[in-house]
Amino acid sequence: MKKKNSLLKIIGPYWYFVLLFLLVGFLMLYPLGSGIYLSLWRKNFLYPARDSFVWFENFFRLLFQDDVFWKALKNSLVFTAGSVFFEYLAGLGSGLLLNSKYVPLKNFFRGVVLLPWVVPIAVNSLNWRWMLLPEYGFVNVMLTRIGLGSLARGWLSSLTWAMPTVIFVNVWRSFPFFTITILAGLTLIPKELYEASELDGATRWQEFRFITLPSIKKISMVIIVLHVIWTFANFDVIYLLTAGGPLNRTEVLPTYLYQQAFRFFDMGYASSIGVFVFFFLLVTVGFYFTRFSSFSSQ
Amino acid sequence: MYIQKLVVTLFMVGLLALPGAALSAREIVLEVWQPFDPATSVDAVAREELYRQYEQLNPGIKIKPSILEYGDLHEKLVVAGAARRGPDIVHMLGEWVPEFVRMGIINDVTDQAMAWEDREYFPQSTWDVATQEDRIYGIPSIASPRVLLYREDYLKQAGFDGPPESWEEMIEVAKRITESIPGVYGFAYCSSTKAIRGPQEFLPFLWQTGAEWVIYENGEWKPGFTVAQAEEVFQLYLDLLPSTPSDSIGWEYLEMDNSFVVGQSAMCHNGSWMQIYADRAGEAFQHWRGAPMPANQNRATYFEVKVDGVGAFSNHKEEAWKFLSWLMGKDQMARHSRHDNLPSRTDVIALPEFQEDEWKKPFFEVIADGKSFPPIPMSESNKAMMTKLQEVLCGQKTPFEAAEELLAFLENHLVLVNQ
Numbered sequence: 086m087k088k089k090n091s092l093l094k095i096i097g098p099y100w101y102f103v104l105l106f107l108l109v110g111f112l113m114l115y116p117l118g119s120g121i122y123l124s125l126w127r128k129n130f131l132y133p134a135r136d137s138f139v140w141f142e143n144f145f146r147l148l149f150q151d152d153v154f155w156k157a158l159k160n161s162l163v164f165t166a167g168s169v170f171f172e173y174l175a176g177l178g179s180g181l182l183l184n185s186k187y188v189p190l191k192n193f194f195r196g197v198v199l200l201p202w203v204v205p206i207a208v209n210s211l212n213w214r215w216m217l218l219p220e221y222g223f224v225n226v227m228l229t230r231i232g233l234g235s236l237a238r239g240w241l242s243s244l245t246w247a248m249p250t251v252i253f254v255n256v257w258r259s260f261p262f263f264t265i266t267i268l269a270g271l272t273l274i275p276k277e278l279y280e281a282s283e284l285d286g287a288t289r290w291q292e293f294r295f296i297t298l299p300s301i302k303k304i305s306m307v308i309i310v311l312h313v314i315w316t317f318a319n320f321d322v323i324y325l326l327t328a329g330g331p332l333n334r335t336e337v338l339p340t341y342l343y344q345q346a347f348r349f350f351d352m353g354y355a356s357s358i359g360v361f362v363f364f365f366l367l368v369t370v371g372f373y374f375t376r377f378s379s380f381s382s383q
Numbered sequence: 384m385y386i387q388k389l390v391v392t393l394f395m396v397g398l399l400a401l402p403g404a405a406l407s408a409r410e411i412v413l414e415v416w417q418p419f420d421p422a423t424s425v426d427a428v429a430r431e432e433l434y435r436q437y438e439q440l441n442p443g444i445k446i447k448p449s450i451l452e453y454g455d456l457h458e459k460l461v462v463a464g465a466a467r468r469g470p471d472i473v474h475m476l477g478e479w480v481p482e483f484v485r486m487g488i489i490n491d492v493t494d495q496a497m498a499w500e501d502r503e504y505f506p507q508s509t510w511d512v513a514t515q516e517d518r519i520y521g522i523p524s525i526a527s528p529r530v531l532l533y534r535e536d537y538l539k540q541a542g543f544d545g546p547p548e549s550w551e552e553m554i555e556v557a558k559r560i561t562e563s564i565p566g567v568y569g570f571a572y573c574s575s576t577k578a579i580r581g582p583q584e585f586l587p588f589l590w591q592t593g594a595e596w597v598i599y600e601n602g603e604w605k606p607g608f609t610v611a612q613a614e615e616v617f618q619l620y621l622d623l624l625p626s627t628p629s630d631s632i633g634w635e636y637l638e639m640d641n642s643f644v645v646g647q648s649a650m651c652h653n654g655s656w657m658q659i660y661a662d663r664a665g666e667a668f669q670h671w672r673g674a675p676m677p678a679n680q681n682r683a684t685y686f687e688v689k690v691d692g693v694g695a696f697s698n699h700k701e702e703a704w705k706f707l708s709w710l711m712g713k714d715q716m717a718r719h720s721r722h723d724n725l726p727s728r729t730d731v732i733a734l735p736e737f738q739e740d741e742w743k744k745p746f747f748e749v750i751a752d753g754k755s756f757p758p759i760p761m762s763e764s765n766k767a768m769m770t771k772l773q774e775v776l777c778g779q780k781t782p783f784e785a786a787e788e789l790l791a792f793l794e795n796h797l798v799l800v801n802q
Contacts, residue, residue, distance in 0.1 A: 130465065130486045131760050135802065218638075219630035220647060239630020244777060328577040331633045332773050347458050348577075348762050350486070352465075 117363070124356035131350050143357035154358070156333050157341040160248065164323070164337055165316045167252040168259065169309055175256060176263020177305075181297075183264065184271040195268070202261035210325035213254045217241050241327050247334045255322050259312065266308050270301040310373060314366055338362050411699050413706055415448040417474035417691075418456055424659060425722040433715050437706060444702060454578075464488035464696070471697040472707055475521065477512040477688040478579065478756040484515040485760065490693040493519040495704045501712065504728045512688040512755045521692025522711045525720065526727035528753040529587070529652045529685045530673035530745050537649040537670075540564055546650075546674035550591075550619055553650070553677040557626035560649045569626035571639045571648035574776060576769040580636040582761070583685045584652050585768050587676060588616045590683035590754055596764065597757045597793070603801045604759060606793045610786045615679075617775045617782035624776055632776045652676065654687060655746050656723040673745030675752065686753025688727065759800050767792045 127139045147154050182188055183195055201209065216223040217240040225237035240250040278296050287295070320339035323329065329336035329344070338358060346355035415434075419427035434446035449470070451459060457479060463469040464486050473489055483489045496502060496519040502510075509523035531553075533546050541560045547553040557569025573581040586596060592615050595607030628642055642648045644660045646667055661668045676684045691711070693703045709715065713730050717737075720726035725746055726737065737743060771785040780788070 130461065131482060132485070132799065132802065133487075220628055220642075221645075239632075242630045242633050327633075328575075330576055330773070332770065332777060332779070344577075344766075347461060348766065350461065350482070350762070 120356050120359050120363075123353055124360045126353045126356075128353040129349075129351045139353070143354050144361070146354065147357050147361060153333060153336065153341065154338075157329075157336045157338050160333075160335060161317055161337040161339075163248060164252060164255070164319075164335075165313055167249075168255045168316045169312045171252065171256045172260045172263050172312060173305070173309060175260035176267050176308075179260065179264045180267035180271055183268050195265075198264050199261050201258050204258075206258065206321045207325060209258050210254065210322050213257075214241065214326055217250065242331055244331055244334055247327055247331055251323055251326050251335050254326060255316065255319070258322065259316075262312075263308055266304060267301055270304040271297070274300045310370055314370060317366060318362060410443055410445055411702055412445045412447050413472060413699060413703055414470040414694075415446060415472040415474070416451060416456060416460065416470040417448060417472075418451055418453050419448075419474075420450045426719050426724050429719040429721065430710075433710060433719060437709060441706075444706070446706070460488055461486065467696055469694040469696045471694055471699055471703040473521070473692045473694050474524070475690045475692060476579065477523075477690055478761050480513060480520055480690055480692075481515055481758050482760045482762070483692075484518075484520055488695055489520045490695045490697065490700055491518050491520060492522075492693055492704060493517075495708070496522070499708055501708070501728075504713070504730045506727075506729060506750075508686065508753070508755070509688045509727050511758075513690045513692070515758055521690035522707060523688045523727045524691040524711055524716075525687070525689040525724045526750070526753075527654050527656075527687045527725040528746055528749045529583070529654050529676070529687070530749055531650060531676055532643065532653040532657060532671065532673055533650040534643075534646070534667070535670045535672045536667075537564060537567055541649075546672070547677045548675075549677050550679050554619070554622045554626075557623055557650060561626040564649075567646065568628045568642075568648045569650060570623050571627055571631060571634070571642045571651045572620070572623070573634050573636055573639050574620075574631075574769055574772050575633050575635040576766050576773065578635040579765065580639070581769045581772070582756075582765040583687070585616065585772065586756065587652070587683050587685045587754075588619060588679075589613065591676070591679035591681055592616065593680040595757070597759060597797065604757075604797050606790055606797065608790070610783065610790055613786035613789055614782045617772065617785050620772060621775055621782060632773060652685075655725050655743060658742055659723045673742075675745075675749050682749075682752050683754050684749050684752045686750070686755050688755055763796055764793065767796075 124143055125138060125140055126136065127142065128136050179198055183191055183198065188194070204212075217225075219225060219237070219239040219242065222240075224240065225234075228234060228237045238246060240246050243250075274297065278300075279292060282292050282296060318339055319337075320343060323335050323337055324340050324343065327335045329340040339362070342355050342358040342362070345351045345358060417430075419430050421427045421431050431448070434448060438445060453476065456474070457476075460469060460473060460475075460479075460483065464483070469488060473483075475483065475489070480489070496510075505523055506526070509526050510519065513519055513521045513523050531546055537560055538544075538546065538556065541556070541563045543556055543559070547556045553570070560567060560569035572584050575581055589596065589608055589612065592608070592612040594609070594612040597604045598607040599605075628647055631638070631642070634642075639648075639651055640653065640657065640660070643651050643653065643657070644664050646664075657671070664671070676682045691707055693700050693707065697703050710719075711728070713728060716726050716728050716731045717734060720731065721736070725743065726732055731737065732747060737747075767789060771780070771789045774780040775782055775785045
C-alpha cells in the first residue's frame with residue numbers, strides 16, 4: 086500500500102501533462118508531419134490524376150528551377166533583417182526614454198506606446214495601405230501641405246520604395262513589443278551601478294555601453310530571436326499591403342507559399358516551401374543559440 | 384455511487400438533447416455561400432427577402448447564407464473542398480467553374496438542368512460558362528458585360544462630343560483629358576497580379592485584335608494568339624500609361640473603381656455594379672455614361688457570367704437544386720437582379736423596368752459582343768498576363784519581349800492542361 090502511494094506520488098503530477106502533450110502533438114506535430122509528408126508528393130487540386138509520391142522533386146524544383154523562390158528568400162532576409170534591426174533601435178530608444186527620469190507623464194506614454202501593438206494587424210495594414218495611396222493618401226497629402234511634395238510617391242507601387250515601406254509599417258506595428266520588454270529589463274538594473282559609475286566619472290555613453298547594454302543583453306537576444314522567427318514567417322503584413330508586388334519586389338516566402346497553395350492549388354510544392362522555411366529557421370536559430378550559449382559561458 | 388451519478392447525468396443530458404435532435408432531424412438547413420451583402424447591395428436585400436419567402440413556402444427548409452467577399456469565398460471553397468466539405472449552394476465566378484469541376488467541389492446538375500422548364504430563357508452563351516465537357520454545373524445567375532464607362536462632362540470639357548470608338552481615339556481622348564483638366568486622368572485600368580479584374584480587361588483587348596487566349600484544336604488546347612497580337616495589346620497599355628493616375632501600376636478593382644467614383648479618372652472598363660456608388664459620386668453620377676468598348680478588329684468585351692451551383696458535398700442536393708431553380712425563376716430574378724446586378728434570363732431582361740432603365744441600356748446593347756474566359760483553369764495564366772503587363776509598364780520589358788515570354792509561358796502551361 087505504501088509502495089503504491091509513493092508510485093502515485095511520483096507519476097501523479099505527470100498526468101496533468103498528458104493533455105498538454107496531446108494538444109501539442111495534435112496542434113503542432115501532426116500538421117508539421119503532414120506538411121513534411123505532403124512536400125514529398127506532387128499534389129495539385131487541379132490535376133488530381135497526376136498526384137504521385139515524388140520524393141524530393143519539389144525541393145529540386147524549388148532550389149534549382151524556381152527564380153521567384155530565390156527572390157522571395159532574398160526579400161524574406163531583407164524584410165526580416167531590416168524590420169528586426171529598426172524595431173530594436175526604436176524599441177531601445179523609446180525604452181530608454183520611458184525609463185528616463187526627465188520624461189514627464191511616463192505612465193501615460195507607456196500606455197500610448199502600446200497602441201500600434203494592440204491594433205489588429207489587418208486593421209493596421211489596411212489603414213496604412215489607404216494612407217499610402219499616391220494621389221490622396223494621408224501621407225502624400227501631408228507631405229505636400231508642408232512643402233515636401235517632391236517626396237510624395239507611390240510608396241507601395243514603387244519598385245524602389247515598396248520594400249522599405251513595408252519594413253516601415255512592420256516596424257511601426259512591432260516596436261512596442263521591444264519597448265515594453267526592454268523597459269522591463271531597464272527597470273531591473275540596480276541604480277547603484279549608475280551611481281557608482283557617476284562617482285567614477287563615467288560619461289553617459291560609457292554608462293550606456295558598459296552598464297545598460299550588457300544588463301539588457303540577454304533579454305535583447307531573446308526578443309530578437311523571437312522577432313526573427315515571427316518576421317521571417319510573417320504573412321499578413323505584406324499580403325495586405327502589397328501581396329508581394331510590385332513585380333515580386335516584396336514577395337516573401339510566406340506570400341509565395343500562399344500563392345502556390347491558394348492561387349495555383351499546387352499543395353505539394355507549397356508544402357515544400359513551408360518545410361524549407363521551417364528548417365531554415367530551425368538551423369538559423371539553432372546555430373544562433375549555440376553561438377550565444379557558448380559565447381555567454383566564456 | 385460515482386458510476387450511478389454518471390449514468391443519471393448522461394440520461395438527463397440525453398433527455399434534454401432529444402427534442403433538439405428531433406427538431407433538427409425534421410428541419411433541413413441549406414447553406415448558401417455568396418458575396419451579396421444586404422449592408423451594401425439593394426439586390427442582396429431582395430435576396431434575403433426571397434430566402435425568407437422560400438422558407439415560408441417550404442416549411443422545414445431553412446436557408447442559411449454566409450456572406451464572403453469573392454477572394455475569401457474562393458479560398459474557403461477550395462479549403463472546404465479539400466476537406467470534402469462545403470455548402471449546399473455555391474455562388475461562383477464563371478472562371479472558377481473549370482477549377483472547381485477539376486477539384487470536384489461542385490455537383491453535376493446536367494440532368495436537372497436539361498429537365499428544367501426555364502432552361503430556354505438563359506442564352507446558350509451563359510450555359511456555356513456553366514458547362515465543362517458537356518456537363519452542366521450550375522445555373523448562370525448573373526450575366527453582365529463590361530462597357531466603356533466614362534464621364535460625359537470631362538469628355539465635353541476636353542472637346543469631345545462622344546466616346547471614343549477605336550483604340551487610337553481612346554488614346555487621343557485620354558491624352559487630351561489628362562492635359563486639359565487639372566487633377567483628372569483620361570483612363571484607369573487594373574494590373575494587379577493578385578486579382579481577376581486585370582485579366583478581365585486584358586483579355587477583351589486581346590480578343591479585339593482578332594485573337595483568342597486559347598483555341599481547342601485536334602483534341603488539345605493551343606495558344607490562340609501570336610506574338611504580334613499580344614505585343615499590340617501591351618503597346619496599347621503603354622500608350623495609355625501617361626494618361627493614367629500616377630503610380631497606378633498594380634491597381635486592383637477597388638482602387639480603379641474608387642478613382643472613377645471620385646472623379647480622378649475619366650474612363651475605365653467597368654460593369655453595372657458601379658451603380659451602387661451613385662450616392663458616393665453625388666452630382667457627378669448624372670454625367671456617368673456607358674458605351675461599347677472602343678474597337679480594334681472587333682469590339683469584343685468581357686461578358687461576366689456568374690454561376691450558382693450545388694455543392695458536391697451537400698447532404699441535401701435535391702432540396703438545394705429545388706431551391707436554386709426557384710431562386711432563378713423569372714419573378715425571383717426580376718427582384719434580386721433589379722439594381723447592381725444584371726439578370727441572365729432573357730424574359731427578365733425584356734421586362735419594361737429593365738428595358739427602360741437608362742443605366743442598364745448600354746450594358747444590354749453590348750451583350751452580343753460579350754465573351755467569357757476560356758473553359759480551362761486560368762489562375763496561372765492570369766498571373767502571367769499581369770506580371771508581363773507590369774514588366775512592360777515598369778519599363779523592364781518591351782511589349783515585344785513581354786509578348787514573346789507570355790506566349791512561351793502559355794505553350795508550356797498548356798502541356799500540363801492537356802495532360
